[in-house]
Amino acid sequence: GVNERTFVAVKPDGVQRRLVGLILNRFEQKGFKLVGLKLMQASEGLLKDHYIELREKPFYEHLIRYMSSGPVVAMVWQGFNVVKMARKMLGETNPADSLPGTIRGDFCVDVSRNVVHGSDSIQSARREILLWFRQDELICWDESAEPWIYE
Numbered sequence: 474g475v476n477e478r479t480f481v482a483v484k485p486d487g488v489q490r491r492l493v494g495l496i497l498n499r500f501e502q503k504g505f506k507l508v509g510l511k512l513m514q515a516s517e518g519l520l521k522d523h524y525i526e527l528r529e530k531p532f533y534e535h536l537i538r539y540m541s542s543g544p545v546v547a548m549v550w551q552g553f554n555v556v557k558m559a560r561k562m563l564g565e566t567n568p569a570d571s572l573p574g575t576i577r578g579d580f581c582v583d584v585s586r587n588v589v590h591g592s593d594s595i596q597s598a599r600r601e602i603l604l605w606f607r608q609d610e611l612i613c614w615d616e617s618a619e620p621w622i623y624e
């Protein structure tokens with residue numbers, strides 16, 4: 474429904490490469506509503522928890538080091554089908570498999586420098602939003618454009 478939310482983060486490479494505005498822009502232009510946004514240096518503990526499902530992977534430690542190598546921009550977007558749509562807008566995990574027009578397809582080439590994160594399911598979105606944001610950091614607001622975005 475329109476109350477669906479997802480967690481998206483611009484990774485340290487995206488911040489360093491000044492892609493934050495552009496990534497925000499894509500989600501805004503699509504018609505999703507921004508309900509949470511912050512620049513932060515993620516702790517190793519937070520990142521290990523965030524990527525807990527990948528703890529057995531050979532690239533896990535490397536991934537945690539990359540994700541803690543600089544600030545990230547954490548955001549929560551709300552809208553119809555936003556979890557699935559955000560993943561589509563990101564492209565495939567490996568930028569080599571990502572179509573032009575997707576964020577990863579347009580802005581990166583290396584799987585371990587893939588610029589952006591997006592929750593992969595409604596359950597992960599719920600878990601990740603709770604992990605990254607306090608309740609009072611999520612803002613419920615009426616968007617004036619809503620009748621032009623939804624019938």
Ligand code: DAT
Nearest residue numbers: 527532536565566567584585587590591593
């Ligand atoms: P996604 O970020 O598309 O949800 P994932 O959850 O499988 O992908 O993996 C999390 C991140 O880990 C991914 O964005 C980049 C990194 N990663 C995934 N597979 C990798 C691999 N084979 N080598 C290096 N890093 C990898």
Ligand code: MG
Nearest residue numbers: 590591592593
């Ligand atoms: Mg994932």
